[in-house]
Amino acid sequence: MKLANENPNSITLVSMLSACTRLLDFRARESIHCYIVVNCTEIDVALGTTLFETYSKCGHVKKAFQVLSSMSEKNFQSWTIMISSFADHGHGKDAISLFIRMEQTGLVPDSMPFSVILSACSHLGHVHKGRQFFNQMVRMYGI
Secondary structure, X not given: OOOOOOOOOHHHHHHHHHHHHHHOOHHHHHHHHHHHHHXXXXXXXXXXXXXXXXXXXOOOHHHHHHHHHHOOOOOHHHHHHHHHHHHHOOOHHHHHHHHHHHHHXXXXXXXXXXXXXXXXXXXHOOHHHHHHHHHHHHHHOOO
């Protein structure tokens, strides 16, 4: 693309970041992120979600959350992946807090974020909180 004097668009960058994640090439991921910042590339939902997912998969949860926080638009997948990242890396309280924030935005959770939250409550030893989420899942959302 560089030889053809073409600039990558969001779809190209998502593909490149996905390849970096699969190949565990974290230096290339950093280069792509730098390219995005230096070229003031708009971070849409797909690009932002892929970018923070690559950070979270290698354990850089704080950096992943910074990317999520900088996104002007988030979708259900964005929220769920970040909640799961917090839970997977031992940040159960942050996962619960983010789940609540997701609900406050008006998004309706399905079984996926609920399973993550119930697991986080289990790991934290928050049986009462886990029961509250379970009851909410069943009674409020019919899951």
